[in-house]
Amino acid sequence: MAITVEAESARRAFLDRFSRRSSVLRELVRRPTGLAGLSIVVLALLVALLAPVIAPHDPNAINLTQRFQGPSLRHLLGTDELGRDVFSRVLFGTRIAIEIAVPAVVMAFVVGIFVGMTAGYASGWLDKLLVVVLDTLLSFPALILALALLTLLGASLLNTTIVIALAFAPYYGRLARAQALAVKQNTYVKAERALGAGRLRIISVHLLPNIIPPLVILMSMDVPGAIGTEAGLAFLGLGVQPPTPDWGVMMSDGFINLGVSPWALLAPLMAIVVVTASFTMLGETLRDIADPRLKGALVRRGRLRSWRLR
Amino acid sequence: MTVYLIKRIAMAVLVIVLVMVLLALLVHLVPGDPAKIILRQRATPQLIAQVRAEMGLNKSILAQVWDFVIGALQGNLGTDFVSQAPVSSLIAQALPDTFILAFTSMILSVLVGVPLGVFVASRPNGLLDRTIGAISMVLISALPYVFSLGLLLIFAVHWHLLPALGTGSPSSPGDYLRHLILPAIALAIPWWGYIPRLVRASMLEVLGSNYIRTARSLGFRERTIFYKYAFKNALVPVAALFGLMLGYSLAGTIYAETIFGRSGLGSLALGAIADRNWPVIRGTVLIYALFYIFGNLVSDLSYRFLDPRIRVEKGVEVPV
Numbered sequence: 001m002a003i004t005v006e007a008e009s010a011r012r013a014f015l016d017r018f019s020r021r022s023s024v025l026r027e028l029v030r031r032p033t034g035l036a037g038l039s040i041v042v043l044a045l046l047v048a049l050l051a052p053v054i055a056p057h058d059p060n061a062i063n064l065t066q067r068f069q070g071p072s073l074r075h076l077l078g079t080d081e082l083g084r085d086v087f088s089r090v091l092f093g094t095r096i097a098i099e100i101a102v103p104a105v106v107m108a109f110v111v112g113i114f115v116g117m118t119a120g121y122a123s124g125w126l127d128k129l130l131v132v133v134l135d136t137l138l139s140f141p142a143l144i145l146a147l148a149l150l151t152l153l154g155a156s157l158l159n160t161t162i163v164i165a166l167a168f169a170p171y172y173g174r175l176a177r178a179q180a181l182a183v184k185q186n187t188y189v190k191a192e193r194a195l196g197a198g199r200l201r202i203i204s205v206h207l208l209p210n211i212i213p214p215l216v217i218l219m220s221m222d223v224p225g226a227i228g229t230e231a232g233l234a235f236l237g238l239g240v241q242p243p244t245p246d247w248g249v250m251m252s253d254g255f256i257n258l259g260v261s262p263w264a265l266l267a268p269l270m271a272i273v274v275v276t277a278s279f280t281m282l283g284e285t286l287r288d289i290a291d292p293r294l295k296g297a298l299v300r301r302g303r304l305r306s307w308r309l310r
Numbered sequence: 311m312t313v314y315l316i317k318r319i320a321m322a323v324l325v326i327v328l329v330m331v332l333l334a335l336l337v338h339l340v341p342g343d344p345a346k347i348i349l350r351q352r353a354t355p356q357l358i359a360q361v362r363a364e365m366g367l368n369k370s371i372l373a374q375v376w377d378f379v380i381g382a383l384q385g386n387l388g389t390d391f392v393s394q395a396p397v398s399s400l401i402a403q404a405l406p407d408t409f410i411l412a413f414t415s416m417i418l419s420v421l422v423g424v425p426l427g428v429f430v431a432s433r434p435n436g437l438l439d440r441t442i443g444a445i446s447m448v449l450i451s452a453l454p455y456v457f458s459l460g461l462l463l464i465f466a467v468h469w470h471l472l473p474a475l476g477t478g479s480p481s482s483p484g485d486y487l488r489h490l491i492l493p494a495i496a497l498a499i500p501w502w503g504y505i506p507r508l509v510r511a512s513m514l515e516v517l518g519s520n521y522i523r524t525a526r527s528l529g530f531r532e533r534t535i536f537y538k539y540a541f542k543n544a545l546v547p548v549a550a551l552f553g554l555m556l557g558y559s560l561a562g563t564i565y566a567e568t569i570f571g572r573s574g575l576g577s578l579a580l581g582a583i584a585d586r587n588w589p590v591i592r593g594t595v596l597i598y599a600l601f602y603i604f605g606n607l608v609s610d611l612s613y614r615f616l617d618p619r620i621r622v623e624k625g626v627e628v629p630v
Contacts, residue, residue, distance in 0.1 A: 033447065135321070136328040139606070141561030144579075144598045148333075151583050151591055152340045152347055228453035235455060236568060236580060255459065255569070262463055269459055273452050280451035 027289045028282075034289075037281030044275050048095040057085035059092040059245040068261040078263035080253055086267045092245035093268060097275065100161050100240070101226035105219050107165035112172020113215065117207055119173070120180025121199070131177070134170045142167035143229065150238045160239040164226050172215060179211040217290060221283030224276035231272055247272055314614065322607045327379065329599045333592050334378035338371055348588040357391075364389060365589070382596065388589035390582075397593035400578060405597070407477055408574035411566060412559040414494040416552065419501035424548060426502070427509025428541060434514060442506055449503025455565035458496040462569060465492060475571035493566040497559055505548065513544040546616045553609030557602035 028034040047054070056076070063083035070078045077086040119130035137145070146163045153159045183189060189206050197205075233239030234248025235255075242249045247268040254265030337344040344367050345358045361367065365388070366374055381387065387397035430439045465471045478489035516522060517540050525535050564576030575594055582590035 033444070132324065132328065135325050136332060139325050139329055139603045140595070140599045141557055141602050143561050143564060144595050147564075147579065147583065148336065148591060148595045151586070151588075152337060154350070224451040228451070228456075232453055232455055232565065236564070238583065251455075251459065258463070258467060262467070265459065265463070269456060273448060273456055276451040276453075277448040280447050284447065 024286075024289060028285055031285050031288075033281045034285035037278045037283075037285060040274060040278030041282050044094055044278070045098065047091055048098045051091045051095045055085075055088035055091045057088040059089045060084065060243055068257070068264075070261070070263060077267040078261065080250070080264035081257045081260075086250070086264055089245040089250055090247070090267050090271050093247040093250060093271060094275065096157070096240060096244060096246045097227045097230060097272075100157065100164070100230045101223050104161045104164035104226045104230075105168060105222045107161070108168035108222070109172050109215060109219050111165065111169040112174075113176045113208075113211065115169070116173035116176025116178075117180045117203065117211060120177040121184065121203060121207065127177075130173070134173045134177075137166075137170040138174070140167075143232065146229065146233060147236070147238060150233065155233075155238050155241055157240050157244070160230055160233060163233075164229055167229075168222060168226065172218070175215060175218065176211055179214065180207055183207055183210045214290075217283060217287050220286060221280065223283075224279040227276055227279070228272060231268070315611070318607065318610060322603055325603055326600065329603070330379045330382050330596065331375055333596055334375040335371070336592070337588065349586050352586050361391065361588075364391065387593035387596065390590050391587050392585055397589050400590060401575065401593055401597055404573060404575045404578040404594075407572060408560065408563050408567070408576065411490065411493055411497070411563050411572065411574065412556065414490055415497035415562075416501075416555050416559050418494055418498035419505060419555065420548065420552070422498070423502050423505025424509055424545075427506035428513065428544075430506055431510045431513035431517070431540075431544075432536065434510070439510070442503075446503035446507055449500050452500065453565070454497050454500060454562040455569060457499045458493060458566050458569040461492045461496050477572045477574075489570075489572070493563075493570045493572060496569075497562045497566055501555070505551070508547055508551065509544055512547050513540050516540045516543045546613070549616055550609045550613040553605045553607070553612060556605035556608070557598075558605075560598055560601050 028038055061084060063079070066075070066079050066083040067081055068079065069075055069083075072078070075085050075087065077090065080086055080089070115130055115134070119127045119134075140148075142164075145167050149163045149166065150159060153163065183206060186206075189202060192202060192206065230239055231246070231248035231251065234241075234246050235252045236248075237252065239248055240246040242253065250268040251265055254262070254268065258265055337347060340347050343358075344365075345361045346353050348361055348365075349357055366377055369377070378388075385398055387401070389396055390400060393400075426442065430436070430442055433439060466473065472492050473489050476489055478486040480486055517536075522535055522539060525539060526532075560575075563574060564579070566572065567574045567576035568580060575597065579591060579594040582588075582594070
């Protein structure tokens with residue numbers, strides 16, 4: 001009930017506010033957290049896109065005479081245990097992080113909406129069955145679920161994406177179901193059904209447009225969780241594999257050589273902190289604009305959800 | 311209330327059984343020969359035969375599920391491929407260290423987080439409030455390994471203040487405690503961004519409610535109102551959070567154990583993954599899931615017990 005009411009009010013407020021699209025951007029830029037979050041996110045996306053152009057060195061070029069160097073003009077963030085340029089690797093790492101995190105969250109969103117809406121709309125035994133399935137998947141901390149699945153599937157970029165998507169999807173499923181239940185109760189939906197509208201029409205005209213907006217905010221708040229999980233899995237040796245210039249792989253290499261030079265560890269660590277924090281700021285500000293009353297409510301869910309992955 | 315209690319516990323039991331079924335089925339959900347999938351790079355004909363025999367992979371899938379679920383309910387999680395030890399005794403050895411770490415970090419989270427939240431709620435929009443609001447974004451979005459690595463770099467590698475690696479010997483409490491400090495703090499830090507915000511939000515919500523206005527109009531002192539009425543009510547979500555934290559903190563210990571080289575459930579699982587020792591992996595995953603389910607159950611129930619308003623509503627859906 002709590003979730004349903006919360007989701008319903010979020011949805012209404014969202015539609016009110018976001019019907020004037022240009023004002024969202026204006027409101028976002030007016031708030032310091034929004035401006036900071038948005039600009040760093042845009043910057044990160046640009047870096048991901050332009051990594052091959054702006055990187056001063058080949059991220060995988062080995063130079064054994066230049067190992068473990070500190071920052072210098074030639075190597076802005078120093079070099080790692082194989083003499084590779086840490087700065088270039090961090091830039092390319094942005095690309096990998098976004099390449100995995102964004103599709104994973106989108107996949108989770110699509111699967112979650114599909115399952116959740118089916119459950120919420122169908123009700124009856126199908127609903128009960130899907131809820132039990134979702135609850136079962138939700139009873140693993142997602143990091144653990146991801147670890148077990150990756151062990152069996154084998155570690156790779158694609159598998160990491162799939163596993164993160166699978167771990168996130170049940171949360172969207174739960175929320176989509178709650179939203180579908182709430183929207184279904186509206187008089188206009190009942191009236192439309194009385195007029196003879198088919199399932200497909202009710203789902204596509206009423207349910208989907210009402211369910212998607214609040215979940216989109218949740219998506220922007222889930223990207224940092226996905227980035228962090230991706231890097232964490234790679235750090236534990238189960239995600240993206242070396243020598244890919246991935247933040248998690250870099251942390252794992254840097255961690256082994258911690259005693260010799262901290263730079264190879266510090267650089268990817270800071271990159272993760274800055275990028276995840278900026279996505280969170282963007283998401284939270286969007287949520288605040290959509291509904292100031294919800295301050296804390298969705299965060300709570302978003303927070304716990306990403307935490308579950310760890 | 312009793313009906314709700316029974317329903318909620320029955321649901322938890324059902325989910326536990328389903329989790330066991332899922333774990334038994336997991337190797338069959340991946341296309342290919344289960345024994346080869348399990349062993350992967352270690353697959354030799356001899357080992358494949360051994361795995362098939364020990365895990366009963368030659369039996370029908372239904373029989374395998376039945377064997378695993380019944381075994382697990384009796385506390386038998388299979389045998390380790392490598393050492394031939396029962397998985398349950400390996401887990402029993404690893405569990406205390408993980409538990410101590412998780413609990414210490416939870417207590418640290420609350421001990422720092424709640425007072426901070428109360429202080430901030432007493433001066434909303436003050437300097438500290440805004441500072442914490444900004445920092446909390448960083449704390450909330452960063453994963454525990456970020457702080458584990460950061461603290462390790464600063465306090466253990468750079469300043470040599472605290473031991474960097476190991477669990478410490480249980481026989482000397484001082485040594486054990488010194489090894490516990492960094493990982494416990496690292497796991498608590500994200501909550502220091504989260505709990506103050508939760509406490510602040512619920513305190514401000516209570517302070518704006520009608521009964522507080524009534525109390526003010528009746529002339530209660532501001533201190534009494536703040537601590538006796540607002541604080542007490544604001545603690546409800548924190549109490550409910552404590553159950554949820556159990557599951558999340560346990561998952562977080564995987565990183566802390568890896569980074570600080572501690573023994574525990576996480577190291578056991580990761581070692582087993584490196585050895586492709588599926589019975590141990592499956593057993594540890596089950597244990598994490600059990601505590602996670604238990605934490606969620608405790609959280610739901612404590613919410614219902616602590617907040618009578620929730621009890622009044624009928625047909626309530628369990629909030630996640």
